[in-house]
Amino acid sequence: xxxMKEFSKGLWKENPVLVLLLGMCPTLGVTSSATNGLxxxxxxxxxxxxxxxxxxxxxxxxxxKIRIPVYIAIIATFVTIIDLAMQAYAPISLYNALGIFIPxxxxxxxxxxxxxxxxxxNGVGKSVMDALGMGLGFTLALVALGATRExxxxxSLFQIKMIPAWKNDFMLPTSAPGxxxxxxLFLAGMNALNIRKARKEGKNYKAASMDCSTCNICDxxxxx
Amino acid sequence: xxxxxxxxQLPDPAKLVVSNSPHMRDKPTINKxxxxxxxxxxxxLIAAVLFFGLAALEVLALCTVSCVLAEEGWNKLMKRxxxxxxxxxxxxxxxxxxxxNAGAPWWICVLGxxxxxxxxxxxxxxxxxxxFNPVLVARVGLLIGFPGIMTTxxxxxxxxxxxxxxxxxxxxxxxxxxxxxQDMLLGNVGGCLGETSALALLVGGAVLIACKLIKWxxxxxxxxxxxxxxxxxxxxxxxxxxxxxVHVLSGGLLLGAFxxxxxxxxxxxxxxxxxxxxxxxxxxxxxxRLWGSYPEGVSFAILFMNALVPLIDRSTIRKPFxxxxxxxxxx
Amino acid sequence: xxxxxxNIPMLGIFLGGVAAVAAGLLAGVQTLTAPQxxxxxxxxxxxxxxxxxxxxxxxxxxxxxxxxxxxxxxVTYFTARKDGEIVGYAGKVVTPEGFPDxxxxxxxxxxxxxxxxxxxxxxxxxxxxxxxxxxxxNRKLQKTIVDLFSGGEVLExxxxxxxxxxxxxxxxxxxxxxxxxxxxTVNGKTGATITSKAICGGVYAVSRTxxxxxxxxxxxxxx
Numbered sequence: 001x002x003x004m005k006e007f008s009k010g011l012w013k014e015n016p017v018l019v020l021l022l023g024m025c026p027t028l029g030v031t032s033s034a035t036n037g038l039x040x041x042x043x044x045x046x047x048x049x050x051x052x053x054x055x056x057x058x059x060x061x062x063x064x065k066i067r068i069p070v071y072i073a074i075i076a077t078f079v080t081i082i083d084l085a086m087q088a089y090a091p092i093s094l095y096n097a098l099g100i101f102i103p104x105x106x107x108x109x110x111x112x113x114x115x116x117x118x119x120x121x122n123g124v125g126k127s128v129m130d131a132l133g134m135g136l137g138f139t140l141a142l143v144a145l146g147a148t149r150e151x152x153x154x155x156s157l158f159q160i161k162m163i164p165a166w167k168n169d170f171m172l173p174t175s176a177p178g179x180x181x182x183x184x185l186f187l188a189g190m191n192a193l194n195i196r197k198a199r200k201e202g203k204n205y206k207a208a209s210m211d212c213s214t215c216n217i218c219d220x221x222x223x224x
Numbered sequence: 225x226x227x228x229x230x231x232x233q234l235p236d237p238a239k240l241v242v243s244n245s246p247h248m249r250d251k252p253t254i255n256k257x258x259x260x261x262x263x264x265x266x267x268x269l270i271a272a273v274l275f276f277g278l279a280a281l282e283v284l285a286l287c288t289v290s291c292v293l294a295e296e297g298w299n300k301l302m303k304r305x306x307x308x309x310x311x312x313x314x315x316x317x318x319x320x321x322x323x324x325n326a327g328a329p330w331w332i333c334v335l336g337x338x339x340x341x342x343x344x345x346x347x348x349x350x351x352x353x354x355x356f357n358p359v360l361v362a363r364v365g366l367l368i369g370f371p372g373i374m375t376t377x378x379x380x381x382x383x384x385x386x387x388x389x390x391x392x393x394x395x396x397x398x399x400x401x402x403x404x405x406q407d408m409l410l411g412n413v414g415g416c417l418g419e420t421s422a423l424a425l426l427v428g429g430a431v432l433i434a435c436k437l438i439k440w441x442x443x444x445x446x447x448x449x450x451x452x453x454x455x456x457x458x459x460x461x462x463x464x465x466x467x468x469x470v471h472v473l474s475g476g477l478l479l480g481a482f483x484x485x486x487x488x489x490x491x492x493x494x495x496x497x498x499x500x501x502x503x504x505x506x507x508x509x510x511x512x513r514l515w516g517s518y519p520e521g522v523s524f525a526i527l528f529m530n531a532l533v534p535l536i537d538r539s540t541i542r543k544p545f546x547x548x549x550x551x552x553x554x555x
Numbered sequence: 556x557x558x559x560x561x562n563i564p565m566l567g568i569f570l571g572g573v574a575a576v577a578a579g580l581l582a583g584v585q586t587l588t589a590p591q592x593x594x595x596x597x598x599x600x601x602x603x604x605x606x607x608x609x610x611x612x613x614x615x616x617x618x619x620x621x622x623x624x625x626x627x628x629x630v631t632y633f634t635a636r637k638d639g640e641i642v643g644y645a646g647k648v649v650t651p652e653g654f655p656d657x658x659x660x661x662x663x664x665x666x667x668x669x670x671x672x673x674x675x676x677x678x679x680x681x682x683x684x685x686x687x688x689x690x691x692x693n694r695k696l697q698k699t700i701v702d703l704f705s706g707g708e709v710l711e712x713x714x715x716x717x718x719x720x721x722x723x724x725x726x727x728x729x730x731x732x733x734x735x736x737x738x739x740t741v742n743g744k745t746g747a748t749i750t751s752k753a754i755c756g757g758v759y760a761v762s763r764t765x766x767x768x769x770x771x772x773x774x775x776x777x778x
Contacts, residue, residue: 066566070573077577081584088591092599170335172369181343188347371684372747 003129010133017141018190022109026101027142028179034158037146039094040101041139043082045132047105048114050078052131056119071115072106079105110138141186149173149182254351257437257488258311264431265318265483271421276326280417283324283333288317290337298346312351316340319359319483322418323476323523324366325376332373336362356530357490360523367523418479429482438486441498442505446481447472449506450513457514465514477509480522490530497533497540504529604633604645607666607675611635611642622768624648624760632667632765632772641669644772646761647679652753654683661692661750663757665722671766672726676719676758681750688750691718718742718751727763731756 016022026044030036054074062070083102086095095102105111114134119127147157153174155166172178198204272280295313299306308314320336343365344358345351367374418425432438455468471477476484485491485505492501505525512521604615615633624630631647644667653661661681666674678692694714721742725732734743734751743751765772 063566063569066570069570073570073573073577077580080581084584084588084592088588088595092595168370168373170369171371172365175368177368372690 003126006126006129007133010130010135010137011140012137014134015137015141015190016110016113016134017138017145018186020110020113021187022113023138025104026108027145028176028183030098030101031142031146031149031179032153032174033097033150034143034147035094036097037142037144038139039086039090039098041135041142043086043098043102044105044108044110044138045135046082047075047078048111048135048138049128049131050081051075051111051115052119052127053124055115056122056124056127059120062120067120068112068116071112071120075111075115076106079103110134145179145182145186148186149178152182153178254310254312258315260435260437261315261432261483262311262318264428264435264437265322267424267427268322268418268421268479269318271424272322272326272417275420276417279326280321283326283328283417284318284321286330286333287321287324287337288314290334291317291320291341294338294341295346298342302346304350307350310351313341316345316359319418320362322479322483323359323363323416325374325416327376328373332366332370335369336366339365352489354489355533356527357484357487360484360527360530363523364527367518416476418483419474419476422473422478425478425482429478432482432486437488438482439491439495439498441495442486442491442502443481445499445502446485446505446509447477449503450477450510453507453510454514457510471510471513476520476522480509480526481505484522485526485529490533492533492536492540494537494540494542497536500536500540501529501533504532603664603677603679604635607664607677608633608635608645609637609642609666609674611637613637615645620768620772622764622771624764626756626760628760630761630764632768634772641773643667643669643674644765646765648757648761650753650757650760652749652756653681654688654747654749654753658682661753661757663754663761665758665761667762667765670726671762671769672724673722673758673762674724676722676754678719678754683747683750688747691716691744691747691750691754694719718744719754722758725762727759727766731759 010016012019014020017024017027023044026040030040051071051074055071058070079102082105086098086102114130118130122130150173151157151162152170153172154169155161155163173182269284272284291313292308296306296308298304317337317340320340321333324332324336340358340362344356344361345354348354429438429443433440433443451468451472454465454471457465458467466474481502485502492498505522508525508528509521512518512524518524601616608615613634613636615635618634620632620634621629622632628648628650633645633647634641635643635645646665646667647663648665649660649662651659653659659682661683662679664677664679666676668674677694681688681692683689683692694716718741721735721740722732732742732755734748734755735741736743736751742755
């Protein structure tokens, strides 16, 4: 696979949020506004690039038995660096809004998933492209969700009112139940698009199956 | 859409399968059922218009029109046959209107219609497939969405034809002792359109039971549970909790128990299940009313129990006579 | 990698090495960012004070005094001065009378004139119902797309809030102020009576306690 392909697969075909359904906790938790989605997405992307680079460059040195703790240590280090950096240099309101979710990037499945499924098996160059693509895909999905929720809620985008006449804020899309509803609609839309595309090509649409036979994140049942 | 996705496995026809409710032995059409329910609602509708005037009429009309338009718009979009003539959208619209304040702005009605028909019903596949009562989905969506507007009630005035009402608190929001059972029976209390007149709702409920359109177990268990639990609370702390009569007659309890919880699609099929369902609704309603932060819990209770209906149905289904369970390990 | 033998000490040493490198890296980053983070936190803490007080040149946190209000709440007063003269006080109080849905606490920062009259009121923390109670507590700037394109005036300083601005210029007497709900000047909102009353009580407590202890406030400052 070419480097470009590694990059672009994260944007749509294997989008971490809308197809792989990874990292649901920050996805649902922080996307009450487009700004929050963007901040969270970029922070995750930074961690992802850093951890993928380090994991792939030491992939031949790390003993297999302790690879997961080593990955966690690497990811946790990057997350703490991002946390401190945001605390120091990001706008205080953004840092407060993302709050608990920044430390929780450590356990975001996207990051550990890419380290284990991709970076530990591929070279540094490819891993960077993979991290950038996945990170961007994550960011785009979060911004799209955040923007939709914010717009439906108060008619604004990035805290700027798009419809000045909108006086009463609609609390449903920006609340927790709204997060589930809007994410569900996004997933439905994504599937509808894919089904339509498959039908145009005359194929039968097969949803991305999430069972152990196709997933390569862990070596479940596989003797190595 | 199901016939277009061959990947879905049809159940083995050799096995007996219980399909979605309702199950009828005669041949009532959806149409007939829907319009009987509307007729049963007539006393409550008339009471609402009497107490809130033209504003009530306006809200009811707007809700009905927007429900029908939302349903038809979705059908057009999905290239499905038109369904509004079966009356279910009209009924949902009227029920939605009954759940709103007479002074509700027009966009609340329109948004409510959209939420009920699209989010509550059509996204699940239309009439008969929705797990939750569409009207309550809309009501709760609006309540979470606009807590300010949805908890401000107009004060009713008999024969009032003014559009601008005076706001009043719902009886449940008042301190115990400030409410009068008589007023509540007739409808002279603040609240949404359908909750004001308990008497009119009781008449409508009696009609529904007489026509065998609803299971009488549901409202009885629902109201009975609320009465008992709030009664115990009232006896123990009369200065903190309202009397059980206030609880039964106020808020959306009667409306919910007779017209919402008994919705054929979203309530259990079995009689035993209906008891459980009604009891659960009553329990959750009482808990929210007595200790929750919302004054009213009927809608939340019914929606919550809606989610449990498949489970209730599965565990209360009647065994065929002479049926013996297969030995363990075979299944 | 396939045929590795289990060598626990080796694995331990490897993991320890990774942890040591990570710890070293983090120590470095922390040293780098610590001053900035500290400055940010101080700025956030003092921001509310700066917003409710007129221009001052001392550090009011050094001249803090705590008095108890009639209700039994602790009110902290910070004295602000310019060229040694008192220009005002900032009174900080937490009233427990807020909406019990959350924790019911509302934190207020109230700017006072040197004579104890209320100036600017700011709610620094609350758990009121969004859209209901928050209409009273928030001073949130709402930019619209029209402002963006007209390029017109950008609002400087505090965003007006008619419920909070009602208190400006009021001086506490024997009784709490009444809640006014309708008309041009209001301090109460229909549907959010509890929040309105809680804020009214909090602001009253700050003003009244200041007037009761005005002498001590002045004397302390005169040192």
